[in-house]
Amino acid sequence: MSAQGILMIIIGLVVFNFIIESLLELINLRHQPQLLPDELKGISNEYTFSKAQLYHAVNTNFALFRSLITTVVVIAVFYSGMLGEIAMFTSDIDAHKYVQYLIFLAIVFGGSNLFSLPFSLYQTFVIEKKFGFNKTTVPLFISDRIKSFIITAVIGSIILLVFFFALDWLGENFWWIFWLFMSLFMLVATVFFSSWILPLFNKLVPLEEGELKTAITEYTTKVNFPLENIYVMDGSKRSSKSNAFFTGMGRKKKIVLYDTLIKNHTTEELVAILAHEVGHYKKKHILKGYIVSIIQTGVILFVLSRFIFSKELSIALGAKDYFLPLNIISLGVLFSPLSMMIGIVMNAWSRKNEYEADRYASNTYGGVHLAKSLIKLSSDNLVNLTPHPWYVFVHYSHPPIIDRIKLLRKL
Secondary structure, eight states: OOHHHHHHHHHHHHHHHHHHHHHHHHHHHHTOOSSOOGGGBTTBOHHHHHHHHHHHHHHHHHHHHHHHHHHHHHHHHHHHTHHHHHHHHHHTSSSOHHHHHHHHHHHHHHHHHHHHHHHHHHIIIIIHHHTTOBOOOHHHHHHHHHHHHHHHHHHHHHHHHHHHHHHHHHGGGHHHHHHHHHHHHHHHHHHHIIIIIGGGTSOEEEOOSSHHHHHHHHHHHHTTOOEEEEEEEOGGGTBSOOOEEEEOOTTOEEEEEEHHHHHHSOHHHHHHHHHHHHHHHHTTHHHHHHHHHHHHHHHHHHHHHTTTTOHHHHHHTTOSSOOHHHHHHHHHHHTHHHHHHHHHHHHHHHHHHHHHHHHHHHHHTOHHHHHHHHHHHHHHTTOOSSOOHHHHHHHOSSOOHHHHHHHHHHO
């Protein structure tokens, strides 16, 4: 296919993705009832429900506006050949081609970050503040952005250099050696995230001795969960929203509780939330997810290897000859329908896993307490309680809270 034909397909896919996402957002927005449905009485009240609807509407409208602007800019960048100009500029730099590639990607990544900055500022300091969620200060916001940029640049550069080397070494057969590298990288990231990355952004302190720690320890001992330590994270310095998770693989696990979660929930509710997370471990969802991710990565890399050396992909974005980073960008857009389908399948699997974890928590601790915690979380975080089924099908990795509560009340 000609480079011009490829460019038209790329732009067509950008437009197609925008239309599909916008339609889903609008369908989800218009699905909201005016009054509190009878089935939600006892789960929410008129005031909280109305506030959650408004929060959802504001975020949806802002997302649609952001998506429109982003789509227009992306099409303009692709069609104008700007990326090709940047590629030619970096190719003229007197340096190894790997360095040229990294400089090009740094320019594109940096430009993308600068473009998204005003949207992030508005989301954080206007929308989130308006609804009482934002606790982030301007210095903290800047610090987070700088740290994220540095971490992404360092880790991304390492991954890309291995990718470039594998391509030069094995040609089209690069995919299997890079697949092995990425499999190892994902494992290391999973194991050491809470020890290496998380402390750069948040302070983790061991949970103090007391009723909560005793209750958690008793539960984890009862179900034979390999607990290494329990930490409290200062999530309140950024947002009043709350969450909990555990990290690590193998026989040692770390439980992390947001300080906002501890503040807003009873001991029984907190242990029930933990029981849900333990359910993921007991049902081997983490291990299965890792294996599925490895398989998915391998398939994508194999398909990528069939097209990565096409000169037309670079020319389509404005280059005069083959330029690897441009091919990566082109293929990223061309593979977007495949990525969407994979995402839908993975979300469906994830929702099934959430139901299984809920059942485990109900069987080992009590569904009543978990249901109460979900009701509080939905209220505190202004969760959309009435999402459209199509939106859930495409985007939700967790079942709607109302469906989870209904299940728990049946168990």
